[in-house]
Amino acid sequence: MTLSPRTRTRTRATMIGFIAVLLWSLLALFTAGSAPVPPLLLNAMCFAIGGVIGLIWTARNRGFARLRQVSWKVYAFGTIGLFGYHFLYFTALRLAPAAEAGLIAYLWPLLIVLFSGLLPGERLGRGHVLGGLIAFAGAALVVAGGRAGFDPQALPGLSLAFLCALTWATYSVLSRRLGTVPTDSVAIFCIATAVLSALAHLALEPTVWPDDLSGWLSVLALGLGPVGLAFYVWDIGVKHGDIQMLGVASYAAPLLSTLALIVAGFAQATVSLVAAAVLIAGGAALAARASAVRSSPAKDA
Numbered sequence: 001m002t003l004s005p006r007t008r009t010r011t012r013a014t015m016i017g018f019i020a021v022l023l024w025s026l027l028a029l030f031t032a033g034s035a036p037v038p039p040l041l042l043n044a045m046c047f048a049i050g051g052v053i054g055l056i057w058t059a060r061n062r063g064f065a066r067l068r069q070v071s072w073k074v075y076a077f078g079t080i081g082l083f084g085y086h087f088l089y090f091t092a093l094r095l096a097p098a099a100e101a102g103l104i105a106y107l108w109p110l111l112i113v114l115f116s117g118l119l120p121g122e123r124l125g126r127g128h129v130l131g132g133l134i135a136f137a138g139a140a141l142v143v144a145g146g147r148a149g150f151d152p153q154a155l156p157g158l159s160l161a162f163l164c165a166l167t168w169a170t171y172s173v174l175s176r177r178l179g180t181v182p183t184d185s186v187a188i189f190c191i192a193t194a195v196l197s198a199l200a201h202l203a204l205e206p207t208v209w210p211d212d213l214s215g216w217l218s219v220l221a222l223g224l225g226p227v228g229l230a231f232y233v234w235d236i237g238v239k240h241g242d243i244q245m246l247g248v249a250s251y252a253a254p255l256l257s258t259l260a261l262i263v264a265g266f267a268q269a270t271v272s273l274v275a276a277a278v279l280i281a282g283g284a285a286l287a288a289r290a291s292a293v294r295s296s297p298a299k300d301a
Contacts, residue, residue: 017237025256033218049223054187078189081171096157111169112247135251135283
């Protein structure tokens with residue numbers, strides 16, 4: 001089977017976008033290593049690193065002229081997406097149990113799959129929806145650890161967690177409509193997010209720096225990877241790749257994150273983890289099959 005150039009480009013962009021999922025799987029590990037830095041301060045430090053790295057890359061490729069051509073509305077959109085998601089996420093974790101809030105927040109991959117059907121040139125298949133639901137069930141096992149229950153007092157936090165998921169899904173899907181905007185613009189998103197995070201930190205948190213060299217190295221690793229490069233490759237993936245496949249594949253992040261914690265000695269393997277792996281892999285396979293059928297040679301022709 002010979003793939004058309006358009007399909008090859010789409011597949012390459014999807015694989016680049018999946019790098020973000022792999023990097024986000026290291027978020028919990030490096031965040032644990034950065035303790036006792038409070039979340040908004042950590043956010044400010046990491047996004048500053050990610051933004052500076054992006055600006056250096058842009059300077060080396062003489063891309064500042066392109067950045068000046070980008071509308072301020074695009075910069076506002078990107079900043080709201082990055083800062084809004086993280087601010088809502090951290091606030092939700094303060095107002096609701098971490099497992100339940102994390103699970104609600106992790107509705108964003110499923111919302112991406114559903115919202116993507118509204119995009120021009122995209123068609124949402126049953127395989128995408130079913131795959132997303134199955135993968136979400138797997139992520140639920142990882143995030144909630146098999147627990148169940150609901151505390152009415154946690155409702156404000158859970159509501160913010162849903163807004164968090166809605167924010168990131170909307171940002172990711174609408175980014176598709178900005179395909180002509182250079183990925184270099186993410187550097188400005190990161191810098192603006194760092195500034196807003198620093199202001200929020202000064203208003204809401206005590207200032208606590210890393211205790212030792214390993215803590216500073218964890219902050220650096222976060223800024224270079226999960227809170228840096230990840231947003232650049234994600235931008236490429238959602239703009240030019242298979243956004244439905246990326247949405248379902250994103251459910252691998254909590255699974256891979258837990259595996260990384262197990263390898264590092266921060267967590268233990270459980271039966272629910274194995275079940276989650278089967279569900280996430282099965283859901284991703286269904287979505288991949290749906291994407292493969294949609295991108296068959298006959299359709300490309």
